[in-house]
Amino acid sequence: MNYRHSFHAGNSADVVKHSLLMALVRALQHKPGALTLIDTHAGCGLYDLGGEQAQRTGEAAQGVLRAFADTDPLLDEYRAAVRAVNAGGGPQLYPGSPQILAQLLRPQDCLILNEKHPEDVQALRGAMRDTPAAVHQRDAYELWLAMVPPRTPRGVVVVDPPYEQTDERNRITATLAAAQRKWAHGVTVIWYPLKDRATHGRWKEQLRKLGLPKLLDVEHWLYDSDQPGIYNGAGLFIVNPPYAFTQALPPLLEALRAALAPEGHRGSLTAEWLG
Template identity: 80%
Template sequence: MNYRHAFHAGNSADVVKHSLLIALVRALQQKPSALTLIDTHAGSGLYDLQDDKAQRTGEAVGGVLRAMANSDPLLDTYRHAVEAVNEDGDVRLYPGSPCVLAQLLRPQDVLILNEKHPEDAAVLRGAMRGSPAAVHQRDAYELWLALLPTKTPRGVVVVDPPYEQTDERARITATLAAADRKWGHGVTVIWYPLKDRDTHERWKQSLRRLEIPKFLTVEHWLFDAEQPGIYNGAGLFIVNPPYAFMQELPPLLDALRAALAPDGHRGRLTAEWLRP
């Protein structure tokens, strides 16, 4: 599955991913010690929802525009992140993970972004101008391991690939296994699309064999029944989620599910441990 950020900016997957990412980082920031935030597949950083790529799919209508129109206060922090890159209440620009993470930085925190695609990397540098972020243009999986353990006491690695390569899941699994050996206490967030339930279940089986103790899986199925051969939703694997985040998660997931449910569907947004 090819999932280039620009074509899907602001869709339901982005709303869930960025809402949970904000909650996760804020939970970690309840302690004063510094955080290193690493985004291995950063994309362009900022997206124009009126651009041809975004208009071609129109997915923002069922994502960020639904969330912005929703009144649930649990979505306020997400809405504020979107409002921060727009003016006059008009949602034209969408902040990718780099812009969302940059908004969360404290003076002691570090932000490291990586994008291998040359054109996207150039746009990313422009989008992050004026921020303290360091921007790299390297193989994502090589960088992931090279920067571990982080120089700060704690850190978060965000892995958000386009799934263009047939071996993407295998590379993630192998790199996560190596990362866990180097940095067993670190927090890792891995985004994935949900298209084929059988393929996804096989991947979860291979991840279970890594025997990582605190391995959460969050899954957002948009439709009440699986729709074969199409995009059905997305999820996040989260390694070592902090306690404060877990306490806030159930009501946030319910608010997101209700806000993003397609017409005629209730949808399902759940969190469970990969190894009970």
């Protein structure tokens, strides 16, 4: 599966991912101690929803535009983050995870971004020029292991690969296991696409076998039954989510499900502990 960010910017997966990422970081910021935020597959940082790649798929219509048409106040902070990169009116530009994370930084926090693709890392450096982010161009899994544990007492690693390689899930599983041995209390967020339940079920079992004591799986299935051969949704594995985040999660998930449900479908957006 090819999931280059630029083709799918602002889709339903981005709405869920960025809403939950904001809620997670805000929950960690209830404590004053510094945070290091690390994005291993950062992409371009900022996307033109009117550009050729985004227009080719048109997925923002079922994502950020639905979120903007919704009135639930639980999505207000997400909508504010998108408005922050737009001059006014509807969303013309969409902030990727690097821009979302940069908006959340407090003076004591730091942001480390990584993107291996040559064109995307150049765009990323431009998009993040006015932020304190450090930008790297390295293998994502090598950087992940090299950066943990961070210098600050706490941190978050965001892993959001394009799933272009057939061994992507195996590399994530192996790197997560190694990272947890180095940084057992670290918070890790792993984004994934959903195409069929069997593939996802097998990966969940692999991760369950790692024996991580706090592993949360958030699954967003767009349709009421699987649609063969197409994108069916996306989700997040979250290692060591803070209590304040998990307590506030159910109403946020319901707000997102309701805003993003395709016509004729209720869909589901659920959280399940795997460890």
